Amino acid sequence: MTEEKTQECWKWPEYRHTMPEMDWHDAKIVTAGVDVGSVGSKTVIMVDGELYACSVMRTGGVSEETALKVTNWALEGTGLEIKDIHYVVGTGYGRVNVPFAKRTITEIACHARGAHYIYGPTVRTVLDIGGQDCKAIRCDEKGKVLSFLMNDKCAAGTGRGLEVFADLISVPIQEVGKVSLSVDQEPQPVSNTCVIFAKAEALALLRQGWLKERVAAAYHAAMADRIVDLLTRVGVEKDLVTTGGVAKNVGVVQRLERLLGVKPLSPRMDPILAGAIGAALFAKALQEKELGLR
Amino acid sequence: MLAHYGYKNGSGDYFIIIDTDKCDGCGKCVEACPYGVLELAPNEYDIEEGIMVTVAEEQRKKIKYTCAPCKPVSGERRLPCVLSCEPKAITHSW
Amino acid sequence: MIAAGVDVGAKFVKVVILSDGKVLGRAKAPVGFDVWRSSSDLFENALKSAGLSRRDVGKGVVTGMGRKTIRLRPPINADEAVSEVIADAAGAFQLVPTVKTVIDVGAEEGRGIKVDQGGKVKDFVINERCAAGAGTFVEAMARALEVSVEDMGPLALKSTKTIPMNAQCCVFAESEVVTLIHSKVAKEDVAKAIHDAIASRISSMVLRVGVERDVVLIGGVALNPGFVVPLKRELRVDVILPEYPEFVSALGAALIATNI
Numbered sequence A: 001m002t003e004e005k006t007q008e009c010w011k012w013p014e015y016r017h018t019m020p021e022m023d024w025h026d027a028k029i030v031t032a033g034v035d036v037g038s039v040g041s042k043t044v045i046m047v048d049g050e051l052y053a054c055s056v057m058r059t060g061g062v063s064e065e066t067a068l069k070v071t072n073w074a075l076e077g078t079g080l081e082i083k084d085i086h087y088v089v090g091t092g093y094g095r096v097n098v099p100f101a102k103r104t105i106t107e108i109a110c111h112a113r114g115a116h117y118i119y120g121p122t123v124r125t126v127l128d129i130g131g132q133d134c135k136a137i138r139c140d141e142k143g144k145v146l147s148f149l150m151n152d153k154c155a156a157g158t159g160r161g162l163e164v165f166a167d168l169i170s171v172p173i174q175e176v177g178k179v180s181l182s183v184d185q186e187p188q189p190v191s192n193t194c195v196i197f198a199k200a201e202a203l204a205l206l207r208q209g210w211l212k213e214r215v216a217a218a219y220h221a222a223m224a225d226r227i228v229d230l231l232t233r234v235g236v237e238k239d240l241v242t243t244g245g246v247a248k249n250v251g252v253v254q255r256l257e258r259l260l261g262v263k264p265l266s267p268r269m270d271p272i273l274a275g276a277i278g279a280a281l282f283a284k285a286l287q288e289k290e291l292g293l294r
Numbered sequence B: 001m002l003a004h005y006g007y008k009n010g011s012g013d014y015f016i017i018i019d020t021d022k023c024d025g026c027g028k029c030v031e032a033c034p035y036g037v038l039e040l041a042p043n044e045y046d047i048e049e050g051i052m053v054t055v056a057e058e059q060r061k062k063i064k065y066t067c068a069p070c071k072p073v074s075g076e077r078r079l080p081c082v083l084s085c086e087p088k089a090i091t092h093s094w
Numbered sequence C: 001m002i003a004a005g006v007d008v009g010a011k012f013v014k015v016v017i018l019s020d021g022k023v024l025g026r027a028k029a030p031v032g033f034d035v036w037r038s039s040s041d042l043f044e045n046a047l048k049s050a051g052l053s054r055r056d057v058g059k060g061v062v063t064g065m066g067r068k069t070i071r072l073r074p075p076i077n078a079d080e081a082v083s084e085v086i087a088d089a090a091g092a093f094q095l096v097p098t099v100k101t102v103i104d105v106g107a108e109e110g111r112g113i114k115v116d117q118g119g120k121v122k123d124f125v126i127n128e129r130c131a132a133g134a135g136t137f138v139e140a141m142a143r144a145l146e147v148s149v150e151d152m153g154p155l156a157l158k159s160t161k162t163i164p165m166n167a168q169c170c171v172f173a174e175s176e177v178v179t180l181i182h183s184k185v186a187k188e189d190v191a192k193a194i195h196d197a198i199a200s201r202i203s204s205m206v207l208r209v210g211v212e213r214d215v216v217l218i219g220g221v222a223l224n225p226g227f228v229v230p231l232k233r234e235l236r237v238d239v240i241l242p243e244y245p246e247f248v249s250a251l252g253a254a255l256i257a258t259n260i
Helices: A003-009 A064-075 A107-119 A159-168 A173-181 A195-207 A210-234 A249-261 A273-292 B027-034 B078-083 C035-049 C086-096 C134-144 C149-157 C170-182 C187-206 C225-235 C246-259
Strands: A016-020 A030-038 A039-047 A050-058 A087-091 A123-128 A134-139 A147-150 A242-245 B002-009 B013-018 B038-042 B050-053 B090-092 C002-008 C011-020 C021-028 C057-063 C101-106 C110-115 C121-127 C215-218
Touching: A003 C121, A030 A064, A030 A107, A030 A273, A039 A273, A050 A064, A050 A273, A064 B038, A064 C101, A087 A107, A087 B038, A107 A123, A107 A147, A107 A273, A123 A210, A134 A210, A134 C002, A147 A210, A147 A249, A159 A173, A159 A210, A159 C170, A159 C246, A173 A210, A173 C057, A195 C134, A195 C170, A210 B013, A242 A249, A242 A273, A249 B038, B002 B050, B013 B050, B027 B078, B038 C086, B078 B090, C002 C021, C002 C035, C002 C086, C002 C246, C011 C170, C021 C225, C021 C246, C035 C149, C035 C225, C057 C086, C057 C110, C057 C246, C086 C101, C086 C110, C086 C121, C101 C187, C110 C187, C121 C187, C134 C149, C134 C170, C134 C187, C149 C187, C149 C225, C187 C225, C215 C225, C215 C246
Parallel strands: A030 A087, A123 A242, A147 B002, C002 C057, C101 C215
Antiparallel strands: A016 A050, A030 A039, A039 A050, A123 A134, A134 A147, B002 B013, B013 B090, B038 B050, C002 C011, C011 C021, C101 C110, C110 C121
16 A cells, blocks of 8 residues: 555545535534545545535545545535534544544445435445455345445456556556446456466467457456356345445446446445545434434 | 355466364464464454464465475375364365 | 376476476477477477487476466377376475474465375465465566566565555555555565565465475575575574476376376
8 A cells, every 4th residue: 555556546536515505504513534545535525314415535645644634524514613513423544543532443334324325225245346346245224234344455357457458558547447347248357366477368368469458358257257256255135336536437337247246336426425424424323322312 | 154265377277275264263273383374364255253274475375385385295284274163164265 | 107297387387397207398388379389399309408209208297376267278289297296295205304393475375284204295275366375466566666576585584674565466566666666665564575475375374284304495596595584483493495497396297197
């Protein structure tokens, strides 16, 4: 997890947003979820369990500053200050660095809760393919985690692996998925899941005269196979949703659909907020518990 | 909740699976493991507080190697963590 | 009788020619992109250097990752193909008759082999298909450190500090090395950490077959002194390094050929 690499991986713009026509002044419970990831940090402010304001920015180096910065940015222009928030939950890789959080909850649980909010209550399986890891989560109708799997050792099947590969065939990472779909016939997937070896295999294929599109297809096919293997461990139940940077890669997503026979749902807002949303919802539940409302 | 800790890489699938519904936080497995793979931690998965067993963060990426000495190629396999767990909350995928 | 052993590894092809069990010649070349070409060329050249031609060779055995690909390819036309485990054991036993544990670390695979008094394979464990468990890791890290592979070992041995390496995967380890260098960590300390990591992985695997003396280390990575030191430390036992460790598998194949 290096600063250099996080800057390279950062592909989406930083932003903040306040929902128009929402007011916190009459709210019973104002909560915040702060998700400090290794690449991006997000804060979500919720008013009685509805999204009110949010911010997304690059993490840079993880520190206590990060959590403060992203949260203050979310609050900008709202008239709210951190001290006005009833309950703050921290999550994500850097959750220990949210000093003003009353509690920390893992990103797994927050992701599942957040996914329910973003995609709807029918979500039962969440697949998060990030830059450096892969998470598969099974949840119930309330977004409670039933089973999960985290795979963060091996670059194969992660955004990092895709980057290495995209570099190899000189295609920008945002295009590589589309490129992989421009084949008439799906080739055999590369046999090596290890990125290092897959790279060598891809080089050999290119030398044999394979077109970029075909090599891309072979690599994406292997990636999809690998992700399905992981998913099968926890089992796939409809509805399935995908989050994380790699979820934006159509080459992977379409192949997953084909292999699983399930079409992932479309989000009604930026899925990158899933963790922070889940954290803010947990904060609401925890506040209600404290007030004896649960 | 079934928590799978570990990874899949080119050489195989390596996961330690802890069933947190069965785990009563007794900590016997933590003591039984000769390599410090397991540890007790607060339940950060739900609003309910509680203790549960988890795979230590720094161990998750290398359980294939750390657990290797307990998995001899030949001879009886006796995983101290699995054997020490009465409610049978721990399983290894390999 | 002239016997030949060809070991087609992931990175290098090795050939050993024996005459009545004594080594007549050894040759090594990179596999490159064309396994057929590089293997057959090397084979021919090795024979030529020994003043022989294919006709003079009585029996030939191939081993290594690419053995099935090149086995019947002329001029090799091997009589048999054997697995690396068998070849390793045969070669190591010949060089060190008291061997009980053979550790072979190549470019892409690491192996731990248990042999009995007669040199027969009892148990084995293979660490395959993950670059982090073999020589490719050292190579990739050498690139990240901007030193040559040959310099990695001596560089590591200069270090007196132990620093932990978190990343297990080759790809992530590369990024970690870059970060460490940027945080002004001395190159030799990083090099040591890299060797410690790979030695730790290999020794955990070997522990699965159990470590029994005498332990013999072979394969290309055995040439790396920076690896041998932490390996001995992790295994808590002395390790015998035969001469020409990267040729032991090919030697084993040639010995098997002798006894066909």
